[in-house]
Structure formats: C-alpha cells, structure tokens
Amino acid sequence: MAGSALKRLMAEYKQLTLNPPEGIIAGPVDEENFFEWEALIMGPQDTCFEGGVFPARLTFPSDYPLSPPKMKFTCEIFHPNIYADGRVCISILHAPGDDPMGYETSAERWSPVQSVEKILLSVVSMLSEPNDESAANVDAAKTWRDDRKGFEEIARVTVRKSLGL
C-alpha cells in the first residue's frame, strides 16, 4: 500500500539527507512523486571509476519495502553487472521469487530490511569489484576479464563523460 511505502521512503530520505554515506546522494526527483528517485553515486576511490559521478534512477513499487525498487543508471556506463541500457543487476535488487541468473541464494536477495542506502552501497562496491560470473553486459565482462587495461580506459572515458567534461 502506498501509504506505508510513502512513510518508509520519507524516513529513508530523511536518513540519507541527515547522514549521507560518503559519495552518495539520493532523493526523490520530484516531491510530487515520492516513488521515483534520483541518486548520484561517486565512483569509488582506487578503482577505474574513481572521480566519476554517476546518476541513476530508482523506481519504487507501491508496496515498496516488500518488493525491491528498480535501479537504472541514466548515464553511459560500461560495467559487467550493468545492462547496456543502464539497468543494474545485483542480487539484492532481485525479489526472492525470481532468479534471472539462476544461482543466487535467497539470502542475497531483496528483503524489506534492505534500504536505499544499502542498495547504493552495494552498487558502489559492485563498481569497485565487478562480478564477471553473472554478467549482465557480456561485452563488459569479457573486456574486464581479458583486457583489464582496455576496460580501465573505457571506464576513465565514462568518468570524464559523467562529469560533463
């Protein structure tokens, strides 16, 4: 129900505003619709995404803490666990029922105790440590595995682009 979801989102928004984790900013795109958020994620340090600021959209279902939100990067980003259209593929964003890759335990999946903050932190750690075993972007996974230097160069370009430079 939208009511409890709204309250919870409000609480999360408050927490993220007052106690923002390093390098993460998130909030509703427009207060008229609290179920559509934008997040800015800073590329983690000492990785090839260092220094970039990557915008992403989070779309919450109306039964929010029970079902996971969807997350999609709105910028170009070349990463094994991000689909070419920007959708993020990490296990905690998958509802316990569905298992697109076929080998996640339900312990890694979505549960209502997760939160936007945890999702974003997982995304940050995903950026620093791509998981090429469950690749969403096969090209990226291949490049990451076989041509690390090339991958890093591409990442550097996306960083530069994400900053609008």
Added chain:
Amino acid sequence: MPAILLERLPLPSLHTYISFSVLFLALATFYAHQTVTAKLSFDPNTQLEEELGLPPELTNLTLPYGEDEHFYNMLYIMRIETWCIWTLVNSCYCVLILLGKLIQNIVFGELRVSEQQHLKDKFWNFVFYKFIFIFGVMNVQSMDEVVLWIAWFSGLGFLHLLTQLSKDRFEYLSFSPATPRSAHIKLLSLLVTILILCTVILSGCVWVGMNVSLTIFAFLAAESVLLLLRCLYVMVRYVIQLYDMSLEGVWEGRAIFVYYTELVFELIDLAVNFGHHLHMLLYGNIFLSMASLVICMQLRFLFYEFQRRLKRHKNYLRVVKDMESKFPMATQENLEQNADDCAICWERMESARKLPCGHLFHNSCLRSWLEQDTSCPTCRTTLSETNEREDPRPRQPGAPNGGEVIAPQPNQGTTNHFFHFDGSRYVSWLPSFSVEVTHTNLLPGQQAHATQTSQLDNMAREVQVVFPNIPQSVIMEDLRITRSIDLTIDNILEGRVTVPPVSLTSGGHQRNDSSGGTSNSSSSSEGATSQPLSLPPPTLPPAPSSAIPSSQLFSAAPLESQSQPQLPSSHQDLQFGELPSKSVTQQAAARSSEFSQSAGLPLTMTGGRFSKSATERMSMLDQRKKAMIEQARRNFELKQERQLSTESASAVVNPRISSEDNGASLGRLETQTEEIPSNIAQESSVRGRDAADSEDRVRRRALLLEATQRRLEGASGRNSSGLSS
C-alpha cells in the same frame, strides 16, 4: 481494435467542435422557429402551402400547442424532424464535454499522461460494450429508444470516467507527502457529488422498475450499482489513506482494514458484474451472435478474476493462521530489550511478533511479508516447513529452472539448498515459489540456548579481529542470533549491537555510538545536526585510536579507509595531495582556508537538516547534487594535472620508453573508444620532452608539496578526519 482505429481519426479540436455545435443548434432553432411561424401565420387549408416550400409531411402537421406557447411548438417540431434530434443530442454532448472540462479545470488541473491514457481506454471500452448492449442485446429499433439509451449511457459513462479519474488521481496523490489540503477537499467533494448522483440515479431506476419493466430495471440498477461501488471504494480508500497519513506512528489495524475493504468491494463488484452479464446473455436470445461471443468472453474473464481473488484470500488466511499459531506476540520484556524499530516499516514497535530467530516485527508488516515469502526478512531463516508439502505438484527435477542450487556459506559451516520452481513458465496459473532448506543441527527453537560451541568461538574470534574493542561476550551474543560472521559484522557496523559503555573512553564516543545505536532516522539525525563531524552510520565503531585528540585523528583516517576500501575516502585527502602547481606555501595555506570553507559548504548541506517544506528539501537536494558534481569536477581536473606531472616525472627516468608507452596505449584507446581527445596525447608527449630539463623542479615541487601537506594536516586535521571517516 476499434480503439486504435478511432484514435487515429482526426478528431476536431474542442473549439471547432463547440462552434460547429452551436452553429447547428442555431440552425435547428431557426428552422423550428420558421416552421412554427409559417404554420401559424398561414391557414393550413389555403393553397399556398406548396408555394411556401414546406416539406410535405409538415403540411399534415398540426401543432399541439396554442399560439402562445411558441417555445413548446418549436421543441415539438425539433423532436419530429430527425436532423433536429441529432443536433439536439449533439448539443447535449457539447454541454457535457464543457461540463467535464470545467470539472477537470476545477478539480484536477492538468491531466497526467497515464490518466489521459486510462481515460481514453476506459472511454472506448465503454463505448464498445454499450454499443453491443444497445444494438446487440436490447436490439433497439426505434429512434426514441435509441436516444433514451444513449442519454442514459452518456450520463453513466461520464460519471464512470470521473470516478476513474478520481481513482487515478487519488493514487497519484498518495505518492506524495506534500499534497495541499485543498486538493484533497476538491477530490473528495467531487466523489461525494458522484455518490449523490449515483443514489439519485438508483432511485430513478427503482421508479423505472415499478413503472416500466423489471428487466430494464435490472439492467439499469446493475450499471448504477457498479458505479456506486467503484465510487464508494475510492472514497473509502481515500479516507483510510488520509486518516493514516494524519496519524503519527503506525496504525496496526490499517493493513487489515485496507485488505478487507479491497476484498469486499472487489468481490461485490465482480459478482454484480457477473450477474449483469449473465442477465444480458439470457435476456437477449442472442446465443448465436457476435454479441453473445463478446459477453461470454467477458463472463469468462470475470469468473477467473473471482476465482483468483478467492484463491488469494485463501492464501492470506493461511498466512495469518500460520503466523498466529507459530509466532507468538513479543512480550513487553522482548520489546524493551529490542530498542530497534520494525525493520520493515521503520516505525516504532508498540507491539510485535517474535520469530523463532529472535527478530521482532509489526504484526501487519510481518503478515504482508509472509504473504510473499517465508523467511525472516532480517536473517533469512526459513520459517515455514509446510511449504513443500503444500505444493500439490511434484517438483520437476530435470526442468531448467527447477534446479537445485547448493550455496555453501563458508563461515557458517552449514549448507543451504535452494530450490526454485517457476510454474508460470509452463502454465499461467501454476504457482511460482522458492524453497530454501537450511541444514543445521540446531532446531530453530533451540538457537537461543545454543551452547558455546567451538565453532561459535572461532567465529567470535574472527569478528574480534575486525573489532578489537568490542567485548567477546557481546559478539558471541549476536553471533548466536545471526549465526553468520557477515551478519554480525553488519550488525556491529550499523550499530545494532549495543556495546556496554565501559569500553568507551571518551564522551565524544558515546555520543557517536548512541547516534549509531538506532540505525534509523530520528535520533541519529539529531546527533548529526548538532555535531557536524559525526560519522555516517556504516562507519567503523569507535576504534581506540580515534579517541585521541584531533591531530592524531588524521593519521587514523587512512586506517579506516583501508578497512573499507569500497568507500571513497575524503575528498580533502585528495585535495591536499593535489596541489601541484601552486606549490608556494602561502598560496597553499590560503587555499587551505578557502578549501575548508568550500568543504564546509557541502558538509553543512549534507549533514544539515531535513526541512519540513517540500520545496526547500528539493532545492537543498539540488544544491547538494550540484556541489557534489562540482567537487568531483574539481578533483578530476586536479588529478589530471597531477597525473600529467607524474607522467612527466616518470618520463624523466626513461623518457623514450615512457613516451612510447604513452603513444601506444593512447593510440589503442583511440581506436577502441574514439573518445579520448587527441590533444591529451599531444600534451603528454610534449610534457614528456619538456620534463627532461625540469627534473629538478619537479622534485623540489614534490618535496614542497609534502611539507605543505604536513602543515595543513596539523591545521585542519580535525576537519579532515571527520570527512574521511
């Protein structure tokens, strides 16, 4: 589909339509007026009638009213003449549309795209079915009857559309916390008006039923009851929502209330609809026509909907029963021990249910979660052993998606078998479910009393390596609940583990710890406002080193960032390391003060406050975003500068090779991505050449840099430690 075809028709704009309607109406009126005057001024028995050019049927016409009632005569003429009737009908529509526009302007304002789409779909759907009803089921022949039915359905359709619009708008409004009161009042009063109109219509139906025929009554009544139900449903939901929003804290009964409202309304709606369609099918003697086919399809759909709803309700009841029998309500003592809020809704718990694993949740929150999954949300312990038995179908072992996954959890010493069966891939009505079987020696009920096994000891030791300042007993306590190192570490990181204050040395720490104690909003946030340097929740617990005065805090910072490598550490660190060009100490000092200002800005904004006004929140968020991008850009540029200078420095050591390297890698890059501007390549090679004679300068600069850095550390160590943690 008719809808698609009709959508492509070039519909005239509202203005043209209205002006044409007015024109036709004027023409019709004029015609009627002329006819009436002509009729009255000439004696019907004279020979002049043909010369007047009156249509032949009018010649035999006698006006029912006298000379004084000119208007009624005109109406009478209009009713007789076919094209006049259609003109009148058209004008009625025109008025209806204008009325709709007016209501839209007053209540809804600009319609959103999805609302428009819904409206369109609903409209064409309605037109399609009612057309079938009038000409297929009722088999209306005479003009008068057609007009009457059209009038009825127009009015009804209009109200239906308004209800649909209200429903959409209500759902949309419920997505936002900051809706002005006036919007709610407008919408609610519209709904009340519709409701009143519905009752008026319904009483009209009763009148028809008593005077005309019962069948017609049944048709009309069913339609209006459906409308009434939908309207009432939106209203009830609305009121519940408003009440809930105005309420502080949780309304425990809310979910049940909403659920049963939904259930009752949906079931009645479906039942009435079903009866209505069945009546249509039987009434019309139309078994072998297109209309019957459409109605049968509709009947089938309604039947399945009904079934599905009942099935869901059964599941719901089962969950509730299961929950009530298996998980007792938490005692007051439990509640006191657990200082945390409900992890599902993040609200305080006045009453809660306790799972076998020891986690507490609100009754309603837990139920809605159990409806879709059967594990503890926090620790993922499987809660329902009956799940497997309840599946009537044997699992398909060879099925590609019914596979078994063994996920060993290295730290836990237990294996989880994970089964997933997606029935909907085979047949749409098959259920999908997943079952996780955890093999442990301990029964769920005994977990709390688990003896100190050596395994637990080992785990505790491992955790203590990470958190040396947390007493082992506390770790053990938590491990007994979580049975996983990762989860315990998580708990400690998020402050869910309460550390006895003995281990804390300084007052600053207790404060931090208390602010981290509840990982949730309010209390921690207050800590943050008064203390701009407070650590964000996922930081490490107070390490002994960070209790030492500020100058040494900075040295502790890298340690912390090491243990959490995925988090970018302070920007300030970066900036201090990146003052390559402005190597003069004074400049750097000036810059440091400037920087601490600029760093202070995002700090106050980030750790600042959470405004009550929506617009202020929005603008603050925007500012923060801009500041972040701005800072990232600055850092990036600085870094690039530094990189170029270090590249040039390395070029000094072996200028030829490095420049070749540069060229090669950049060349490859260009072919691969075609993104890197070529001027960088040029620049770096130029620099490489220049660097040979500026070797000394670079070294000196580096030394100077280090020195300034050290000084700056002393000056603003406090600040940076706050940032870097």
